[in-house]
Amino acid sequence: MKKIKILRIIARLNIGGPAIHTVILTEGLRNPDFESILACGKPEKDEGDMSYYALRKGVKPVFIPELRREINLSDDITALIKIYKIIKASAPDILHTHTAKAGALGRLAAVLYNCPRFFRKRVILIHTFHGHIFDGYFSKARTRLFIFIERLLALFTDKIITVSSSVRDELIGLRISRKDKIEVIPLGLELERFLRIPVNDRAPVNIGIIGRLVPIKNHLLFLNAAARIISGNPDTPLRFKVIGDGELRGPLERHAQNTGIGRYVDFLGWQEDLPGLYSGLDMVALASINEGTPVSLIEAMASARIVVATDVGGVRDLMGRDTGKGIKGAPGVKVMERGVIAPSGDADSFAAALMFIARDDSLRSDIEEAARGFVKESFAKERLISDIKNLYTRLLSSHKKL
Numbered sequence: 001m002k003k004i005k006i007l008r009i010i011a012r013l014n015i016g017g018p019a020i021h022t023v024i025l026t027e028g029l030r031n032p033d034f035e036s037i038l039a040c041g042k043p044e045k046d047e048g049d050m051s052y053y054a055l056r057k058g059v060k061p062v063f064i065p066e067l068r069r070e071i072n073l074s075d076d077i078t079a080l081i082k083i084y085k086i087i088k089a090s091a092p093d094i095l096h097t098h099t100a101k102a103g104a105l106g107r108l109a110a111v112l113y114n115c116p117r118f119f120r121k122r123v124i125l126i127h128t129f130h131g132h133i134f135d136g137y138f139s140k141a142r143t144r145l146f147i148f149i150e151r152l153l154a155l156f157t158d159k160i161i162t163v164s165s166s167v168r169d170e171l172i173g174l175r176i177s178r179k180d181k182i183e184v185i186p187l188g189l190e191l192e193r194f195l196r197i198p199v200n201d202r203a204p205v206n207i208g209i210i211g212r213l214v215p216i217k218n219h220l221l222f223l224n225a226a227a228r229i230i231s232g233n234p235d236t237p238l239r240f241k242v243i244g245d246g247e248l249r250g251p252l253e254r255h256a257q258n259t260g261i262g263r264y265v266d267f268l269g270w271q272e273d274l275p276g277l278y279s280g281l282d283m284v285a286l287a288s289i290n291e292g293t294p295v296s297l298i299e300a301m302a303s304a305r306i307v308v309a310t311d312v313g314g315v316r317d318l319m320g321r322d323t324g325k326g327i328k329g330a331p332g333v334k335v336m337e338r339g340v341i342a343p344s345g346d347a348d349s350f351a352a353a354l355m356f357i358a359r360d361d362s363l364r365s366d367i368e369e370a371a372r373g374f375v376k377e378s379f380a381k382e383r384l385i386s387d388i389k390n391l392y393t394r395l396l397s398s399h400k401k402l
Contacts, residue, residue: 003035004392007092007123009083009106011067011099012041015048015244015270016212017163017295018130021187021384022098023050027057028385034392039086040102041067041079046247047212048270062086067102076105083109087123094392096126103127104149111156124395127153128161128185129171131292131313150176158395161185163293164314183391187293188384193275194302195376199368204282204306204358206239210296211286213246220255221287221310224347227259229355240265243277278303283354288312289344298379301338301371306364308353311341320374325363327356335363338371 008026013019026038039062043049054061064082066075083106087095097106110123154160154177161183162168168182207226211217219242226240242252242265249267256265271277278284284300284307291313298318300307309315311334320337327333330352332343342353357364 004033004094004396005090005092006034006036006392007039007087007090007095008036009039009095009097009102011069011101012043012047013050013054013061014043014212015050017187017293018098019050020053020189020295021128021130021163023054023057023059024188024190024381024384025096025388026054026059028381029389029392034389037062037086037090037092039064039067039083041065041069044069046245048245067105069101076101080105080109084112087113091121092123093121093396094124094126096128098128099130100146104153107153107157114156122399124159124399125157126159126161126391126395127157128163129167129292130163131167131290147174147176154181157181158399159183159391161391163187164317166314166317167292170313185384185387185391187295187298187379188381188387189295189298189302189379190381191299191302191375191379194278194299195372197275197279197303199304199365200282202282203361204364205237206241206281207283207285207354208241208243208277208281209285209287210243210277210300211288211294213242213244213248213252215248216289217244218287218289218310218345219248219252221345221347221350222285223252223256223259223261223265225285225287225351225354226265227261228347228351230261230264232351233355238264241281242267243269243271245269274299275303278305281305283308283358285350285354286310286315287350288315291315293318297339298375301368301375302379304368304372306357306368307339307371308350308357309339309341310344310350312344315341318375320370327352330356335367338367338374340367 010022026036029036041064064079066079095110097103107125110125114122160177165184168184172179209222256262284305286294286309293314297307319339323335325335330349332349333353334341340353340357342349
């Protein structure tokens, strides 16, 4: 039987969920039934590079240097031409793109390839939204342009995947695609090393936030909440740990010093020993303005560490149902089945959420147990590979009938 050939394209293998996701799929779909090729650009200088993760898995990407995060007409045209040539040379059955820039250039190249078909087979187009760039990234005018582009590309896309129901609902609300063209397939991760971390039985002391130091992650909210906690609890021995790097590291370090909390905050950069990192944390925070499905929260939940996050994007899909346990003086904070959520941009509410959960040992233990069980069941790597394999097979079968 002939192998099904997959060409997978992502803008870059920077540290984060999309890079992990694409490497896992590329590695997992290399067997007697599938052949997978991964093409990508290179991370920017201020981003962590996960190419080592791909090489560790035996995945050797095809690098396209011009495929970059920023919009640059010359580079983008060159990247488009190179992607077209890769499609022509590899003749894949399926082109599966990830992230906005790769999704736009990759699908456009495939549309150009599909147009003069003659006796050439048509490439099936799939795009995964790991989140979206329509909130918190760009000006209103540029955002409207990107929405228009995505609507056009969706017309030529055979299937759109979202990593959460919330992202799917947002895309439908923006009229990017019909509901019947969108399929929700949650992330799948290698969680075994986190599930082995012992349950935390000590009082919360170390509160961490993990992610790129960029505006959309809103680390300022985390630091401002930390300042309020420190001011109101001067005798509590708390440490606030910022794990990650990026363009805002210098400004954030200065902000911590200027607000008088510099001696309570550790900027640790990127860490490769993630199990060791989560073992040393007692709580994990997420302060983002926009998110798809945050990998740091899934890893924290697998590690049995309580999570407090802003109520954005796919976060609520992770947190489960509202338990109805409110917090006095912070009406926007909700204690959920598997974590605590707070309104985006509200440092007072975020601080209240962190301190509330820190003081209730019994509630914290119940939430951590529920969260660990949920992610173990829902976000296994094997489930992701099986879901994607079934989708590919189904689409190819439907395509052959046309």
